Amino acid sequence: MAISRRVVLHFPPRLVDQPIIYQLVKEHNLVLNILKASVTPNEEGLLILELSGAQKDYDQGIRYLQEVGVRIQSLGQNIVRNETRCTHCGACIAICPTGALALDPKTRLVNFLEDRCTACEICVLACPPRAMEVHF
Amino acid sequence: MTRTIAEINEKIRKGQAVVVTAEEVIDLVEKEGVEKAAQRVDVVTTGTFGPMCSSGAYFNLGHSKPRIKIGGGRAYLNDVPAYTGIAAVDIFLGATALPDDDPRNRIHPGAFNYGGGHVIEELVAGKDVRLAVSAYGTDCYPRKRMETWTNIKDMNEAVLFNIRNAYQNYNVAVNLSDKTLYTYMGVLKPNLGSANYSSAGQLSPLLNDPYYRTIGIGTRIFLGGGIGYVAWHGTQHNPNVPRSDKGVPTRGAGTLTVIGDLKQMKPQWLVGASMVGYGCTLTVGIGIPIPILSEEILRYTAVRDEEIFAPIVDYAEAYPQRSPEILGEASYGELKSGRIIVQEKEVLTASLSSYPKAVEIANTLKEWIVRGDFLLTEPVASLPGVEAGITFKPLKERPIEE
Numbered sequence: 001m002a003i004s005r006r007v008v009l010h011f012p013p014r015l016v017d018q019p020i021i022y023q024l025v026k027e028h029n030l031v032l033n034i035l036k037a038s039v040t041p042n043e044e045g046l047l048i049l050e051l052s053g054a055q056k057d058y059d060q061g062i063r064y065l066q067e068v069g070v071r072i073q074s075l076g077q078n079i080v081r082n083e084t085r086c087t088h089c090g091a092c093i094a095i096c097p098t099g100a101l102a103l104d105p106k107t108r109l110v111n112f113l114e115d116r117c118t119a120c121e122i123c124v125l126a127c128p129p130r131a132m133e134v135h136f
Numbered sequence: 137m138t139r140t141i142a143e144i145n146e147k148i149r150k151g152q153a154v155v156v157t158a159e160e161v162i163d164l165v166e167k168e169g170v171e172k173a174a175q176r177v178d179v180v181t182t183g184t185f186g187p188m189c190s191s192g193a194y195f196n197l198g199h200s201k202p203r204i205k206i207g208g209g210r211a212y213l214n215d216v217p218a219y220t221g222i223a224a225v226d227i228f229l230g231a232t233a234l235p236d237d238d239p240r241n242r243i244h245p246g247a248f249n250y251g252g253g254h255v256i257e258e259l260v261a262g263k264d265v266r267l268a269v270s271a272y273g274t275d276c277y278p279r280k281r282m283e284t285w286t287n288i289k290d291m292n293e294a295v296l297f298n299i300r301n302a303y304q305n306y307n308v309a310v311n312l313s314d315k316t317l318y319t320y321m322g323v324l325k326p327n328l329g330s331a332n333y334s335s336a337g338q339l340s341p342l343l344n345d346p347y348y349r350t351i352g353i354g355t356r357i358f359l360g361g362g363i364g365y366v367a368w369h370g371t372q373h374n375p376n377v378p379r380s381d382k383g384v385p386t387r388g389a390g391t392l393t394v395i396g397d398l399k400q401m402k403p404q405w406l407v408g409a410s411m412v413g414y415g416c417t418l419t420v421g422i423g424i425p426i427p428i429l430s431e432e433i434l435r436y437t438a439v440r441d442e443e444i445f446a447p448i449v450d451y452a453e454a455y456p457q458r459s460p461e462i463l464g465e466a467s468y469g470e471l472k473s474g475r476i477i478v479q480e481k482e483v484l485t486a487s488l489s490s491y492p493k494a495v496e497i498a499n500t501l502k503e504w505i506v507r508g509d510f511l512l513t514e515p516v517a518s519l520p521g522v523e524a525g526i527t528f529k530p531l532k533e534r535p536i537e538e
Contacts, residue, residue, distance in 0.1 A: 012260035087185065087407060087419060087490045093323045093474075094330035103474060108491045125247055128187060128324045128409035128488065129419065 006035065006118070007062075008078055010071040011045035017095070022066060029053055035118045036040040048078075048119055051126035077121050078135055079113045085131035092123045092132070137174050141427050144178045145511045155179045155324040155505045157498035158339045158426075158437055165438040169496055174434040176488025178302030179505055179512065182344050182437075183358070183423040184336040184499030185407050186433025186489030189320065190371060191418045192230040193256050193398050195291040197267065200224055200284075202449060204269060205277035212268040213255045213286075223293040224277060228297075229255060232416035245318040252417025254408030256296070259288045260360070261403035288292035296360055296406070298430045300370035300421050305446055308333045308466055308485075310478055313452035322488055324451055326520020331448065331483045336494035337441045337468030341424035342390045346383040347522065348375070350426050357394065358423030358501045361405035363510070366424075367518045374528040384435070386445045386465060390519065394422065405497070421493065423501040427512050442469035450480055458530065 011020070016039055024030060030066040036048040053081060065072060088110045100116035101123060103109075123132045141256040147153040154177050155165060161180050165173045184191040195218075197206070205224045210217065215235040220226040234253035240246050258265060269282045288294045309321035309332045317324040332421045337343065345351045370391025377387040404419035428434045454461050468477040471485045504510035520526055 007399070077532040080392070085405075085407075088492045089419075090487040092486070094332070094484040095323050095325060097463050105474075108472070108495075120491070125245070125412040126408075128411060128417075130249070130410055 001055045002053065003055050003058055004050060004073070005058065006050045008073040008119075009045075009047040009065065010073070011039070011047070012069055012071075013042050013044060015069055016041060016043070016045045018068070020065070020070065024061050024064065028064060029057045030061050036120070063076050078131065079114075079121070079123075080133045081134050082131045082133055085129045086110065086127075087129055087131075089128065092127055095122055095126050097122065122132065137171070138421050138430050139178070139427075140429065141512050141514050144427050145179055148184075148505055148511055151506070151508055153178045153505060154500045155181060155460070157172060157502055158234075158344045158500065159493070159495060159498065161434070161437050162338065162440050164176045165434070170431050170435050170438070173438075174428055174431040177428050179433065180344065180426045180428060180434070180437040180499040181423060181498045181505070182336075182339055182341040182426065183421070183494040184302055184489060185405070185421045185493035185497060186334050186336070186419060187411070187417045188298060188301045188420045189232050189417045191296070191298035192228055192252065192294045192418055193255075193259075194226060194228045194280055195293060195294050196223045197227065197286065198292055200282055200291065201281065202279050203277045204279035204282050205271050206269050209269060211273035212266075214250070214258070214265045214331055215268075216252050216255050226535075231256065234416060241413060246413060248410045248412065248414065248416050251408070251410075253416050253418030256398070256418055257403050257406055257408040259294065260398060260401050260406050262288065272416060282472060288399055295395060296364065296398045296401065297367070297393075297395050298420065299393050300391045301394050301420055302341050302370070302424075303335070304340070304346070304389050305444070306334050306388050307449040307455075308446050308471065308476070309451045309455070310448055310463065311452050312450045312481065315452075317451055318411070320411055320414045320417075321449050321451060322486065328478055328481050328483050331466070331471070331485045332476065332488060333446060333466075333468075333471050334434050334488040335444075335468065336489055336491060337444050337472070338439055339491070339494045339498055340393070341422060343384060343439060345433070346385060346436055346439075348390060348519040349433055349436070350429065350515070351392070351424055352518045354513055354516040355424065356510070356513040357425075358421070358497055358504075359396040359401065360398070360421055360428055361402030362396055362400035364394050364422075365513075366392050366515075366519075367395040368393040372528065374526055375519060375520065375522045375524065376526060376528075378442065378483045380445065382439060382443060384439055384444050387447055392519075420525055421497050423497040425501060425505060425510070425512055440469070441472055443468050444468045445509065446471070448476070457521055477480070499532045
């Protein structure tokens with residue numbers, strides 16, 4: 001069964017110079033789409049990926065990453081809306097490239113659809129009351 | 137049908153007043169007609185919750201021992217500078233004030249994370265803020281420096297005083313250039329990528345009283361979660377703009393100056409805001425009751441989003457260059473549908489003013505009136521209307537020859 005998952009990978013400084021993603025693609029037959037990458041030598045590296053492939057390959061790939069010491073988080077938790085600061089104005093709606101921030105036409109409240117969020121962070125500074133928070 | 141504010145207040149005191157919001161009145165008029173609805177309804181409540189830059193607060197900080205003359209010196213609240221050019225311990229803090237060390241737009245677009253509006257929100261929330269003062273010292277006010285925590289409850293007065301709020305209609309901002317724009321109307325995507333607007337439309341106070349028949353100086357209002365008053369017409373108040381058949385302005389028109397005791401307001405209705413690449417401001421909640429003194433006044437309150445039109449303005453060229461050109465008009469009905477057509481292109485819309493919060497304000501004000509906690513006031517003077525012949529003056533520069 002083919003699946004597609006978005007994950008956040010944290011690379012400890014000792015792994016940043018290793019070709020881990022190369023191994024992930026080559027040995028585990030996964031297709032990947034890089035959504036965000038931040039890699040600096042001697043510091044923790046951060047990579048947000050969409051991984052697609054067979055369930056079996058995906059599970060083995062994740063196991064490989066864990067074994068070499070990469071910390072894995074699923075994506076939904078990373079952009080968080082501070083519900084007490086959000087005023088539901090809607091300033092974020094037109095700039096969100098994936099439609100993860102969308103207006104409910106009846107209540108006019110802004111819904112945050114976490115499964116559509118790619119953690120691009122465009123909303124973070126565009127939100128006037130700064131309700132969108134990055135939690136890595 | 138006519139009734140007076142005194143009669144309405146009598147019904148409020150007895151718990152018999154019929155109060156509906158400016159949203160509810162639309163359906164009511166549709167069902168029952170203007171005549172019947174006007175007989176039944178005593179008050180229509182309005183609401184708006186949007187960023188309003190000409191907002192601020194003044195404070196009397198109390199006198200330290202020994203005394204210090206802050207007037208003419210410098211004062212900071214949480215590093216945000218306040219205006220000191222008044223008496224010894226009175227200061228005014230504006231919503232857009234920024235700390236001296238804020239990088240502003242040196243790396244564009246600046247984040248503008250913290251400014252005067254945020255300080256006001258924190259004070260209203262009851263948080264301690266740092267007061268830092270420097271002065272020149274006098275015989276009667278010898279101290280030159282002071283740093284202390286302070287709190288709104290320790291101040292003699294803390295008064296919200298906003299010199300332009302509740303704009304009667306506003307521009308729809310778009311971007312015809314090929315670069316993202318960072319404006320006071322939010323982030324505007326290039327090549328007509330987004331259209332940002334900022335009005336509660338059919339719930340907005342002055343759009344429900346387009347000729348200022350009931351809202352005047354002295355009108356008691358919902359302000360920042362507490363009670364406030366209309367103090368004057370706001371700056372740039374300009375009734376002489378194009379209007380629809382029903383009298384609704386199709387451009388930015390009237391404005392209000394409002395005032396109220398900050399100590400009884402609530403932080404959820406005075407929210408510090410950051411406009412990336414532009415600056416800081418304060419999002420203010422305002423609700424105004426409209427007494428239904430006649431059928432005509434009720435008819436105005438029944439205005440719906442589809443009947444209120446706003447001008448579409450290019451913020452890449454026309455707005456900064458003060459060109460009067462507009463790209464067309466859009467109704468709030470269209471704007472709230474999520475898409476409008478500009479230059480034959482479908483453009484996504486986004487609002488800076490929160491409609492759900494405007495509904496909440498109108499409902500809160502309704503509850504206060506129904507419970508008998510909020511009586512209406514007779515204005516002591518009217519706001520300037522169309523007949524006042526106000527013209528909105530641009531700044532004409534005259535070179536200074538040395």
